[in-house]
Amino acid sequence: xxxxxxxxxxxxxxxxxxxxxxxxxxxxxxxxxxxxxxxxxxxxxxxxxxxxxxxxxxxxxxxxxxxxxxxxxxxxxxxxxxxxxxxxxxxxxxxxxxxxxxxxxxxxxxxxxxxxxxxxxxxxxxxxxxxxxxxxxxxxxxxxxxxxxxxxxxxxxxxxxxxxxxxxxxxxxxxxxxxxxxxxxxxxxxxxxxxxxxxxxxxxxxxxxxxxxxxxxxxxxxxxxxxxxxxxxxxxxxxxxxxxxxxxxxxxxxxxxxxxxxxxxxxxxxxxxxxxxxxxxxxxxxxxxxxxxxxxxxxxxxxxxxxxxxxxxxxxxxxxxxxxxxxx
Amino acid sequence: xxxxxxxxxxxxxxxxxxxxxxxxxxxxxxxxxxxxxxxxxxxxxxxxxxxxxxxxxxxxxxxxxxxxxxxxxxxxxxxxxxxxxxxxxxxxxxxxxxxxxxxxxxxxxxxxxxxxxxxxxxxxxxxxxxxxxxxxxxxxxxxxxxxxxxxxxxxxxxxxxxxxxxxxxxxxxxxxxxxxxxxxxxxxxxxxxxxxxxxxxxxxxxxxxxxxxxxxxxxxxxxxxxxxxxxxxxxxxxxxxxxxxxxxxxxxxxxxxxxxxxxxxxxxxxxxxxxxxxxxxxxxxxxxxxxxxxxxxxxxxxxxxxxxxxxxxxxxxxxxxxxxxxxxxxxxxxxxxxxxxxxxxx
Numbered sequence: 205x206x207x208x209x210x211x212x213x214x215x216x217x218x219x220x221x222x223x224x225x226x227x228x229x230x231x232x233x234x235x236x237x238x239x240x241x242x243x244x245x246x247x248x249x250x251x252x253x254x255x256x257x258x259x260x261x262x263x264x265x266x267x268x269x270x271x272x273x274x275x276x277x278x279x280x281x282x283x284x285x286x287x288x289x290x291x292x293x294x295x296x297x298x299x300x301x302x303x304x305x306x307x308x309x310x311x312x313x314x315x316x317x318x319x320x321x322x323x324x325x326x327x328x329x330x331x332x333x334x335x336x337x338x339x340x341x342x343x344x345x346x347x348x349x350x351x352x353x354x355x356x357x358x359x360x361x362x363x364x365x366x367x368x369x370x371x372x373x374x375x376x377x378x379x380x381x382x383x384x385x386x387x388x389x390x391x392x393x394x395x396x397x398x399x400x401x402x403x404x405x406x407x408x409x410x411x412x413x414x415x416x417x418x419x420x421x422x423x424x425x426x427x428x429x430x431x432x433x434x435x436x437x438x439x440x441x442x443x444x445x446x447x448x449x450x451x452x453x454x455x456x457x458x459x460x461x462x463x464x465x466x467x468x469x470x471x472x473x474x475x476x477x478x479x480x481x482x483x484x485x486x487x488x489x490x491x492x493x494x495x496x497x498x499x500x501x502x503x504x505x506x507x508x509x510x511x512x513x514x515x516x517x518x519x520x521x522x523x524x525x526x527x528x529x530x531x532x
Numbered sequence: 533x534x535x536x537x538x539x540x541x542x543x544x545x546x547x548x549x550x551x552x553x554x555x556x557x558x559x560x561x562x563x564x565x566x567x568x569x570x571x572x573x574x575x576x577x578x579x580x581x582x583x584x585x586x587x588x589x590x591x592x593x594x595x596x597x598x599x600x601x602x603x604x605x606x607x608x609x610x611x612x613x614x615x616x617x618x619x620x621x622x623x624x625x626x627x628x629x630x631x632x633x634x635x636x637x638x639x640x641x642x643x644x645x646x647x648x649x650x651x652x653x654x655x656x657x658x659x660x661x662x663x664x665x666x667x668x669x670x671x672x673x674x675x676x677x678x679x680x681x682x683x684x685x686x687x688x689x690x691x692x693x694x695x696x697x698x699x700x701x702x703x704x705x706x707x708x709x710x711x712x713x714x715x716x717x718x719x720x721x722x723x724x725x726x727x728x729x730x731x732x733x734x735x736x737x738x739x740x741x742x743x744x745x746x747x748x749x750x751x752x753x754x755x756x757x758x759x760x761x762x763x764x765x766x767x768x769x770x771x772x773x774x775x776x777x778x779x780x781x782x783x784x785x786x787x788x789x790x791x792x793x794x795x796x797x798x799x800x801x802x803x804x805x806x807x808x809x810x811x812x813x814x815x816x817x818x819x820x821x822x823x824x825x826x827x828x829x830x831x832x833x834x835x836x837x838x839x840x841x842x843x844x845x846x847x848x849x850x851x852x853x854x855x856x857x858x859x860x861x862x863x864x865x866x867x868x869x870x871x872x873x874x875x876x877x878x
Contacts (some may be wrong), residue, residue, distance in 0.1 A: 372708075
């Protein structure tokens with residue numbers, strides 16, 4: 205082995221734990237790989253500053269650890285940050301730009317995994333699967349009548365990559381699908397032969413509603429008291445997108461008063477959210493933001509992030525630059 | 533003007549519960565009474581207790597034995613509120629001139645197949661454990677739930693009949709999974725015509741990431757999945773059983789899970805039902821168990837109830853009911869007084 209040309213810092217836990225082609229590529233590269241000093245916790249800003257200042261770090265493959273202005277200002281040899289995932293809240297992209305540091309991310313790698321989980325949660329609520337399992341273990345033998353999903357309607361809110369993947373799966377079950385989005389998706393409409401409905405019609409007509417839109421100022425509390433009332437009493441709501449799309453208090457009320465039949469939410473993103481009364485309801489499934497948690501998705505993210513870092517350090521163009529910052 | 537027929541609902545906890553319109557339709561045909569008998573009541577005693585009843589809607593218990601049919605001269609029709617008729621002595625019913633009908637399998641096709649897909653997804657992503665984690669506030673455990681996608685999985689379907697073929701459709705059309713099937717009673721061409729690979733049991737078990745049991749129980753396949761078969765399966769394979777508990781050697785299953793010979797199991801059926809509270813599978817985190825709810829859905833339950841009412845309507849009006857278990861009964865003396873010429877191919 206010759207002299208190393210610098211180091212690559214790797215922080216995400218699942219990236220480090222899983223074996224795969226990404227490790228072969230990193231090990232055979234001319235860079236030394238430095239792992240996060242922590243097993244589970246995130247690195248602190250102070251630790252980051254120390255690392256980028258003193259360890260000749262050329263590239264970082266980062267999960268949720270803080271990459272602040274302070275970090276970038278001290279990063280004398282850093283050329284690229286590859287975000288392992290799609291959420292960019294922990295990276296000061298503007299500061300990176302000022303220092304001439306490239307930032308990439310891994311869009312699309314979790315599409316199939318999130319769509320699978322969406323159908324798992326949908327059938328899980330419709331047939332009371334976790335509920336029955338939990339009951340049996342407590343010695344209760346009661347059976348709740350479930351809902352079949354073939355021939356029922358599924359309204360998709362947000363027809364992006366994941367929305368499309370959910371439509372495909374739902375059609376395997378012979379569900380009727382339609383969508384609402386802030387903008388018409390003409391390409392997808394033609395490709396999928398799917399009808400657009402306005403939001404209110406989608407809510408009133410759907411047996412199942414599944415959310416697949418980003419959280420923005422205009423989508424915050426998209427599902428509030430008024431919207432939940434518009435849904436059918438037998439309807440089921442699934443959210444594998446972002447917390448904040450549903451007004452949780454309104455959902456709690458809708459589920460306890462029978463305005464809708466059930467719900468599943470995979471957007472519990474921090475410990476603070478676990479006090480929610482929703483979690484104790486029988487017709488509710490809470491899931492710990494596990495949409496992207498599959499072996500396949502982890503490997504796709506790991507490979508994409510690794511390739512971005514090695515390409516940029518090799519003088520090539522990055523493939524998945526983070527979206528340009530919008531001006532306020 | 534209708535006669536006042538005597539109708540008995542025997543040991544069914546669900547008939548008419550979810551569909552009051554069908555219960556009402558039944559009461560228009562006569563006087564309806566619900567019975568709850570011990571599952572091992574003698575045929576002789578059952579015959580006495582059901583005296584003067586014209587039509588019965590019968591659950592999985594008790595058994596309608598030869599003694600029952602000899603001891604009771606009133607019952608004209610037993611409508612089984614289910615598909616299997618193991619608890620009715622069909623030969624004795626026929627000799628006594630009693631019509632036996634049952635529910636159509638096609639009405640449970642989607643309900644059971646969708647539950648199989650649901651159990652598979654819930655196992656692959658450990659949704660029950662993940663939601664327990666959230667519910668119990670064990671936040672740090674959440675990192676353990678690294679699951680797998682179905683679109684990358686090889687799915688093996690054992691039993692390619694009414695339900696297995698539907699599971700195959702859902703998996704290949706919806707999830708673009710790579711589907712293979714094993715069924716010694718169905719021609720290879722029928723299976724391969726659906727784009728599903730027809731394989732031997734051993735090939736299926738050794739290659740599948742997800743195995744779905746959809747075979748009906750017969751003399752030859754009792755405990756068809758046992759110690760050897762679990763050893764053949766992949767270490768991380770998921771087994772889903774929505775068919776019959778007797779197809780699986782449960783002790784061997786618990787061992788295979790404990791030894792990591794397979795990854796997880798999703799079970800709608802168990803060897804004894806209701807499940808014994810001491811069953812060791814109930815203590816395992818890699819098992820998902822639900823209490824035989826495959827047919828326990830809005831559409832299936834409605835269709836089951838509807839079939840019972842239709843059969844009683846038909847027989848009370850002197851018409852042939854649909855799907856009769858012992859059609860021979862109409863070509864001889866029978867209590868319903870309905871006669872039929874044998875049709876072609878019958």
